[in-house]
Structures are given as C-alpha cells and as structure tokens.
Amino acid sequence: MKKKLGTKRVKKPTKKMEKPKEKRITTKSPTSKKTTTQIQKTTTQKTKKQNSKIVKPLTLREKKLQEIKKRLISQKEALLSEAEEALNELPGQTIFPDLGDQASAETDRNFMLRLRGREQRLLKKIENALDRIEQRIFGICEKCGEAIDLRRLDARPVTTMCIDCKTQQEEEEKLKEL
Numbered sequence: 001m002k003k004k005l006g007t008k009r010v011k012k013p014t015k016k017m018e019k020p021k022e023k024r025i026t027t028k029s030p031t032s033k034k035t036t037t038q039i040q041k042t043t044t045q046k047t048k049k050q051n052s053k054i055v056k057p058l059t060l061r062e063k064k065l066q067e068i069k070k071r072l073i074s075q076k077e078a079l080l081s082e083a084e085e086a087l088n089e090l091p092g093q094t095i096f097p098d099l100g101d102q103a104s105a106e107t108d109r110n111f112m113l114r115l116r117g118r119e120q121r122l123l124k125k126i127e128n129a130l131d132r133i134e135q136r137i138f139g140i141c142e143k144c145g146e147a148i149d150l151r152r153l154d155a156r157p158v159t160t161m162c163i164d165c166k167t168q169q170e171e172e173e174k175l176k177e178l
Contacts, residue, residue, distance in 0.1 A: 061139075064150050068157045069133050076126045079119055086116060125158035132160075141165055
C-alpha cells in the first residue's frame with residue numbers, strides 16, 4: 001500500500017501587521033512586601049496612524065465645482081427625458097387641403113426641430129463639461145490657461161473661456177462679419 005504524502009499549507013498574512021509590544025511593569029503593593037510584575041500590551045502609534053485616514057477639507061472653489069457638476073448632471077438627465085418625449089410627440093408630415101394650414105404646420109415642425117438641434121448641441125457641451133470635470137481641467141480657460149471666475153461658471157457652466165478671452169473672440173467675429 002502506498003501512502004500519499006500530504007503537503008502542509010501555510011497561510012501567509014495578507015497585510016504586515018505589527019504585533020503589540022509587551023512592556024513589563026514592576027510594582028510594589030503597599031499592603032504586601034511582594035513585588036509583582038505585570039505584562040502590559042501596547043500598540044505602536046504607526047498602526048493607529050495607518051488605520052485613520054486624513055481627510056482634507058474642500059476649498060470654496062471645489063465645493064462650488066461639485067455643485068455645478070450636480071447641476072450639469074441633472075440638466076443632462078432633464079434634456080434627455082425631454083428629447084425622448086419630444087421625439088414621440090413630433091408630428092409627422094401631414095398634408096392639409098388649405099395652403100395656410102400646411103405652411104403653419106411646416107413652420108411649427110421646423111421650429112420644433114430647431115429647438116431639438118439646439119438642445120442636442122447643449123447636451124454635447126454638458127457632456128464635454130462633465131469630461132473636463134473628471135479630467136480636473138474644468139474651470140480653466142482653453143485660450144489663456146487662467147482660472148475662470150466662479151460667477152461665470154455658475155451662470156454658464158458649459159463655458160470653456162474666461163470672460164476676457166470670450167469678449168475678445170466675439171470682437172474678432174464681429175470684425176470678420178464686416
């Protein structure tokens with residue numbers, strides 16, 4: 001008969017924990033003349049510091065950016081739900097016997113499509129702003145690299161330029177039109 005040789009598994013610790021240190025304390029009892037020795041276990045301060053996490057308080061700007069992020073997410077969800085409803089309600093191509101009614105229906109339909117196009121562009125801007133927040137570049141002007149004022153970000157969270165650069169860009173566009 002053959003005997004199977006067994007292998008003994010030894011569990012390896014996953015984390016290296018420091019063992020409590022033993023400290024011997026020798027005391028004399030006032031009633032007795034005997035000396036007693038006690039062993040007291042103490043933990044090192046390193047393990048206490050490792051277990052507690054230091055939380056850095058958020059600055060005013062970081063808090064405001066988090067509020068803006070929440071607002072952008074809710075605005076995105078609202079736009080998506082409205083777009084879904086509008087898609088179901090969008091009137092199809094209808095033919096009216098009266099030319100005035102036909103023109104009015106076409107105008108209404110074109111107006112609704114233009115609104116949906118604007119909302120679609122706004123949705124893209126919101127997604128870009130959320131991406132910039134994740135990349136930690138939100139609130140920095142694309143043109144000059146300076147921080148965008150919080151009041152501007154609060155008023156128009158999808159902006160990518162500070163007020164000075166945007167004003168300059170608009171002036172250049174006006175000159176090109178002339």
